[in-house]
Amino acid sequence: xxxxxxxxxxxxxxxxxxxxxxxxxxxxxGGHFLDTGAMGWDRLLQYDLTELPGLDNLHCPQxxxxxxxxxxxxxxxxxxxxxxxxxSTAGIIASLLAATRPGDTVLVDRDCHLSVYNGLMLGRLKxxxxxxxxxxxxxxxxxxxxxxxxxxxxxxKGVKAVMITNPTYYGVCSDIKTIANTAHRNGALLIVxxxxxxHLKFADVLPDSAVDLGADMVIQSAHKTLPAMTQxxxxxxxxxxxxxxxxxxxxxxxxxxxxxxxxxxSLDNARYIMENTGARRLxxxxxxxxxxxxxxxxxxxxxxxxxxxxxxxxxxxxxxxxKMLINCAQxxxxxxxxxxxxxxxxxxxxxxxxxVNWLGxxxxxxxxxxxxxxxxxxxxxxxxxxxxxxxxxxxCQGPVPDAGMEPWEVLNRSCxxxxxxxxxxxxxxxxVVPYPPGIPLVCPGERFNSEIIAQIREYxxxxxxxKGVKDGRVEVVE
Numbered sequence: 316x317x318x319x320x321x322x323x324x325x326x327x328x329x330x331x332x333x334x335x336x337x338x339x340x341x342x343x344x345g346g347h348f349l350d351t352g353a354m355g356w357d358r359l360l361q362y363d364l365t366e367l368p369g370l371d372n373l374h375c376p377q378x379x380x381x382x383x384x385x386x387x388x389x390x391x392x393x394x395x396x397x398x399x400x401x402x403s404t405a406g407i408i409a410s411l412l413a414a415t416r417p418g419d420t421v422l423v424d425r426d427c428h429l430s431v432y433n434g435l436m437l438g439r440l441k442x443x444x445x446x447x448x449x450x451x452x453x454x455x456x457x458x459x460x461x462x463x464x465x466x467x468x469x470x471x472k473g474v475k476a477v478m479i480t481n482p483t484y485y486g487v488c489s490d491i492k493t494i495a496n497t498a499h500r501n502g503a504l505l506i507v508x509x510x511x512x513x514h515l516k517f518a519d520v521l522p523d524s525a526v527d528l529g530a531d532m533v534i535q536s537a538h539k540t541l542p543a544m545t546q547x548x549x550x551x552x553x554x555x556x557x558x559x560x561x562x563x564x565x566x567x568x569x570x571x572x573x574x575x576x577x578x579x580x581s582l583d584n585a586r587y588i589m590e591n592t593g594a595r596r597l598x599x600x601x602x603x604x605x606x607x608x609x610x611x612x613x614x615x616x617x618x619x620x621x622x623x624x625x626x627x628x629x630x631x632x633x634x635x636x637x638k639m640l641i642n643c644a645q646x647x648x649x650x651x652x653x654x655x656x657x658x659x660x661x662x663x664x665x666x667x668x669x670x671v672n673w674l675g676x677x678x679x680x681x682x683x684x685x686x687x688x689x690x691x692x693x694x695x696x697x698x699x700x701x702x703x704x705x706x707x708x709x710x711c712q713g714p715v716p717d718a719g720m721e722p723w724e725v726l727n728r729s730c731x732x733x734x735x736x737x738x739x740x741x742x743x744x745x746x747v748v749p750y751p752p753g754i755p756l757v758c759p760g761e762r763f764n765s766e767i768i769a770q771i772r773e774y775x776x777x778x779x780x781x782k783g784v785k786d787g788r789v790e791v792v793e
Contacts, residue, residue, distance in 0.1 A: 491523070642672050
């Protein structure tokens with residue numbers, strides 16, 4: 316009989332043996348948790364095991380985990396897949412460290428996640444940033460221009476890796492195939508943070524996944540867009556250019572030696588579900604999303620829900636239509652206010668809001684009634700011409716701040732906490748990051764300027780959490 320999900324089945328077989336635990340973890344399969352039955356801990360904790368005989372070891376897989384990873388690699392059509400239990404963060408940093416040596420230069424999409432900048436510091440790498448054009452109507456950064464990548468790589472020789480995000484948190488996709496060919500032609504590896512695109516492989520009507528477009532390493536947060544547990548991600552390697560042995564070494568350094576079996580089992584399960592029902596379910600939920608967009612755009616209250624046709628018309632290469640993006644600028648609302656209204660009026664919780672946009676994520680687990688509830692909530696919102704309008708359109712609009720020192724140099728310097736009003740011209744000791752989406756306004760080693768300070772103040776005033784700011788103070792290099 317064909318094995319559906321080898322790790323899941325191996326864990327279930329272990330549980331059926333009614334084992335007595337003299338091993339970690341200390342809960343011994345479900346004891347001494349508050350509200351054990353009501354919370355469902357009693358069942359989940361049976362899966363929370365350790366490296367027992369037959370259950371394999373993530374750091375030297377030879378059994379069920381190896382089989383599960385191999386099945387995932389087959390599902391994605393790649394040479395190898397690694398389970399990540401510390402989220403995509405571990406995979407992004409491991410990929411950067413595997414592709415470079417200290418002192419190397421990396422071409423970085425400025426709209427990358429905070430983990431990329433942490434990887435630059437840990438690897439003592441020099442960033443060379445590439446900016447995206449911006450859609451003025453929504454404030455959303457659009458696709459990377461492949462010609463800009465080619466110009467930059469032709470001008471700055473010696474770049475070892477190109478690091479981009481695709482799709483972005485907002486769902487915008489770039490021309491990965493052309494960028495990959497350009498990177499390889501100039502002797503660089505292409506690493507793609509596809510945290511929000513683990514589902515792309517399974518639907519022909521969606522943008523292609525980077526695993527099929529020439530990327531050397533692709534990191535995906537399965538937990539974001541597939542039926543997997545939080546922190547469950549995977550890293551795909553392809554093409555033979557990346558040093559696989561070095562990558563495995565970096566993953567061994569960065570990943571916990573006590574990996575979560577429930578997370579790994581959920582990755583095994585997610586792969587099986589997507590292989591067998593993913594295409595059908597994605598087609599269904601994309602239909603739900605399409606209908607919801609039409610209904611929201613028919614409302615006479617200023618809310619606007621763009622789709623792939625909208626973004627392609629504005630020069631983007633593609634857009635992921637599982638992202639329910641609602642622009643609320645013409646309704647006189649900020650994204651945070653729209654999020655509050657949807658929570659209070661219809662119990663709808665979004666994934667992200669910025670100064671003028673709200674974002675919801677639709678997955679194979681979404682239901683038609685979920686989208687209907689969203690439409691209902693939007694229909695009950697009245698425009699507010701005198702509302703709390705933002706003067707800044709969205710995240711990361713300004714030019715890259717001047718660098719006072721390399722990011723890794725900051726790690727070896729003392730820092731002090733200074734009031735935001737007094738930081739202009741000072742060097743940032745840590746990233747200042749609106750979260751979500753986790754894209755820095757200023758990175759360690761860059762100088763604060765008046766524009767950045769104004770952005771920080773406005774985001775905070777609109778209820779957006781800004782990591783790196785505490786009680787109106789930020790860390791700067793002494």
